[in-house]
Amino acid sequence: MIQSRKMKSPLSFPPLWLIAAAVASPWSPIRAESINYDEHIKPIVRQHCLKCHGDDKQKADLNLQNYGAALKGGSGGDTLIAGRSSQSILFQSITDPDEDLRMPPNKPPIPKEQIEMIQQWIDSGLRESSESLSMLKERDTSFKPAAAADGNRPETPAMPDNWPDLERPGTENPLPVLAMDTSAWAPLVAVADQEQVKLINTETGDLLGRLPFPEGVPNVIRFSRDGSVLMVAGGRPVESGKVVLYDVKSGERLTSVGDEVDAVLAADLSPNQKLIALGGSGKVVKVYSTVDGALQYKLEKHTDWITSLAFSPDGKTLASADRAGGLHLWNAESGGIVLSLLEHKQSIRAVDWRPDSKILASVAEDGKAVWWDVSDGFPAYNKSDIHAPKRPKGTYGKIPNGVLAARFSPAGYLATTGRDMTVQIWSPDGKLEKKIPVEGGLPLSTAMAFDQSCVITGTVSGEVLFQRDVIEK
Numbered sequence: 001m002i003q004s005r006k007m008k009s010p011l012s013f014p015p016l017w018l019i020a021a022a023v024a025s026p027w028s029p030i031r032a033e034s035i036n037y038d039e040h041i042k043p044i045v046r047q048h049c050l051k052c053h054g055d056d057k058q059k060a061d062l063n064l065q066n067y068g069a070a071l072k073g074g075s076g077g078d079t080l081i082a083g084r085s086s087q088s089i090l091f092q093s094i095t096d097p098d099e100d101l102r103m104p105p106n107k108p109p110i111p112k113e114q115i116e117m118i119q120q121w122i123d124s125g126l127r128e129s130s131e132s133l134s135m136l137k138e139r140d141t142s143f144k145p146a147a148a149a150d151g152n153r154p155e156t157p158a159m160p161d162n163w164p165d166l167e168r169p170g171t172e173n174p175l176p177v178l179a180m181d182t183s184a185w186a187p188l189v190a191v192a193d194q195e196q197v198k199l200i201n202t203e204t205g206d207l208l209g210r211l212p213f214p215e216g217v218p219n220v221i222r223f224s225r226d227g228s229v230l231m232v233a234g235g236r237p238v239e240s241g242k243v244v245l246y247d248v249k250s251g252e253r254l255t256s257v258g259d260e261v262d263a264v265l266a267a268d269l270s271p272n273q274k275l276i277a278l279g280g281s282g283k284v285v286k287v288y289s290t291v292d293g294a295l296q297y298k299l300e301k302h303t304d305w306i307t308s309l310a311f312s313p314d315g316k317t318l319a320s321a322d323r324a325g326g327l328h329l330w331n332a333e334s335g336g337i338v339l340s341l342l343e344h345k346q347s348i349r350a351v352d353w354r355p356d357s358k359i360l361a362s363v364a365e366d367g368k369a370v371w372w373d374v375s376d377g378f379p380a381y382n383k384s385d386i387h388a389p390k391r392p393k394g395t396y397g398k399i400p401n402g403v404l405a406a407r408f409s410p411a412g413y414l415a416t417t418g419r420d421m422t423v424q425i426w427s428p429d430g431k432l433e434k435k436i437p438v439e440g441g442l443p444l445s446t447a448m449a450f451d452q453s454c455v456i457t458g459t460v461s462g463e464v465l466f467q468r469d470v471i472e473k
Contacts, residue, residue, distance in 0.1 A: 033134065035120050036127040037067045044114045045070075048104050067128045082135035083378050085122040087342055094118070139373050139380065140358075142429070157186035158228045160199050163209035163251040168196065177458020179220050179234075182447040183227040183248070184410050189447060189456050190230055191464055192218040197232055199248075202449040202456065205466060211251055215242045220267045223248070225313065233267035233278060235260060243267050243276050245290065257288040266309040266320075270332060277318055279306025285320050287335065297335035302326055308350050314357040317374065321348035327362055329374060339377040343370050350406045352414075354428065361414055363403035369416060371430050381430030387418020409448035413471060415455050417443035423457050425470055436467050 035041070045064045051057070053074075054065045062074030073079035076089050085091040094110050096102040102109060109115075121127070125134025179192040187203040197211045197218055216236035223230055230248050235241030241260030246253055257276050258264060265280040275296065279285040285299035285306055304324035311318050311332055318332045325344035330337055346365035353360055359380060360372045367388060371381040388401035403418045412428030417438070423446055425433040441461030448455050454468040 033124050033127075034130060035117060035124060036129050036132060037070070037121070038129045040117055041121050044110070044118065048107075048110055048114075052104070071126070080122060080126060082126045083123055085119040086382075088122050091115075091119060091122060136378075137376070139375065139378075153185060154226050154228065157183065158226075158248040159186050159188060160209045160251060161249050163211075166196065166210040166212055168193065168198075168210065174462025175217065176441075176460040176462060177445050177464060179218055180445045180447050180456060180458050180464075181221045181223050181230075181407075182449055182456065183223050184225060184450055185227045186450060187453075188223075188227070188248075189449070189464075190221045190223065190232075191456075191458060192221060192234075192445075197221060197230070200464065202454060202466070209251060211246055213244065215240065215244065216263065219263060219265055222267070222269055224269055224273055225271045229254065229269065229273060231267065231269040231276070233264040235263035237263050239263075241278075241280060243278050243288075245269070245276075255290060255293070257290065257293050258286065266306045268309045268311050268318075270311045271313055271315040275311070275332065277309045277311065277320075279309055279320065281305045283322070285309065285318075285330075287318070299328075299330055299335055301328055301337065301340075304347075307348050308362075310351050310353055310360070312353050312357040312360075312374075313355050316357070319351045319353070319360055319362075321351050321362060323347040325364060325366070327351065329360075329377070339374070341370075341372055341377050343379060343382070344368060346402070349402065349404050352406055352408050354408050354412050354414075355410055356412070361406050361408065363406040363416055365400070365402035367401040367403060367418075369403055369406065369414075369426075371414075383430070386416065386424060386432075387420040387422065389420040404442070404444055405446045407447045409452050410450060411452055413448065413452065415446045415448050417446045417457060423455055423467065425455065434470050436470060438465065440465065 049064050052059045053062045060074040060076050063069035079089045081088045093103040094115060125136040127134055175194040177192055180189055182189045187201055189200050189202050191198050195213050197213055199208045201208055213232050217234045218232045219234040221232055228248055230246045233243040241262055241264035242256050242258050243264060244256045258278050262281045264278045267278040269276055274290055275287055276290055277285055277287045283302050287296045289296055302322040304322045307323050308321040316332055318330045321327045325346055327341040327348060329339040344364040344366055348362055348364045351362045360374050363369045367385040369383045369386050370379045373380040385401055387403050389399055391399055400419050403416050405417045406414060408414050414426040416424045421438050423436045423438055427433050438457055440463045441459030443457045443459055445458040452471045454466050455470050457465045
């Protein structure tokens with residue numbers, strides 16, 4: 001069934017109808033953890049595969065006649081990867097959208113139900129029989145809010161106090177809200193504006209003050225973990241880029257790092273406030289000291305523009321993502337590579353850590369949202385097409401369905417926005433809690449208030465929207 005042939009990338013994205021939204025498919029009465037090779041998969045490969053990949057003939061050195069041979073694989077690479085159907089060549093080959101490349105050759109596609117059975121078998125751990133154990137290790141991805149607090153709650157959460165007056169620049173059109181962030185301890189949201197950042201009270205909606213960012217457009221905004229410092233990164237395209245730190249209470253400019261020849265597109269401040277990571281069109285992540293501005297190390301594994309950076313709340317790991325779908329984890333202190341996370345096929349728009357540092361979320365233009373278990377780099381929850389818009393009448397072809405933003409709340413809930421013009425709220429265990437329509441423009445950024453009393457969304461038309469009572473308490 002699988003043979004040596006001229007191929008596109010083996011990771012080509014399968015047709016939407018072939019993607020199961022979760023490990024357990026609603027069509028099948030069989031529980032995913034019961035699916036095994038002997039009872040369920042062997043009959044499928046006997047029907048479709050053994051003519052080319054059995055005991056008599058092994059094209060591409062692949063034999064699927066028995067369980068042991070199937071696990072051994074062939075000359076093409078990792079035929080089966082427990083827990084990762086999307087990365088298993090067997091699944092990629094039977095779901096390839098190109099009829100000339102899809103297996104079995106010169107025949108109709110394997111029926112949808114059988115493909116989903118194979119996917120569930122791989123994702124549930126490649127069991128040989130009903131008595132076999134899963135090849136996946138047991139994992140604990142539960143979220144405990146107490147772990148997120150980490151003992152750093154300030155006695156008095158920082159709020160703007162007697163900031164100097166600053167007028168908004170006179171522009172004909174409002175700047176799209178490219179970035180925002182909320183304090184983890186105070187009713188405060190920081191929102192990008194033209195050469196400024198405005199601070200808004202999340203309880204009242206009142207404007208509390210503006211910070212100047214003469215460097216240009218703020219592309220990234222992040223509060224420090226204790227809420228006392230605000231990081232703003234951005235600049236002027238094909239001209240300059242910088243990262244600036246501000247004192248939230250006084251509005252004082254504390255320091256700046258970087259001297260880029262293009263705008264900074266991604267940045268983050270480490271939990272201990274000692275490091276700043278930045279990146280952009282240069283395809284290189286640079287990590288600086290906030291004490292003296294010295295460059296600590298560079299990360300040069302990416303092949304495209306850096307689109308998102310995030311230090312883990314425990315300060316041990318730095319996540320970096322790019323425009324080609326590359327996602328890597330690094331040792332935050334030394335810069336050594338820890339894991340490469342392969343799932344996304346298009347530009348990653350955002351990465352964010354759950355506050356307990358056990359889960360990293362990534363969202364991308366391919367329509368996927370993945371909650372990664374960073375202990376081993378496997379997806380704990382993997383959702384496809386979560387922001388797919390309705391097809392307008394009379395239109396044909398693929399409709400962009402990208403996820404545009406994602407941010408965790410202190411309690412582990414994830415807010416996402418996308419091209420379907422909605423904000424979606426996901427529980428700490430990856431279940432959809434609520435879908436909220438957005439009116440007024442494409443939602444580009446989002447964040448939740450520290451107490452989850454509201455979700456704030458920024459649109460392409462410059463609006464800042466507050467949706468309240470979105471999570472039941």
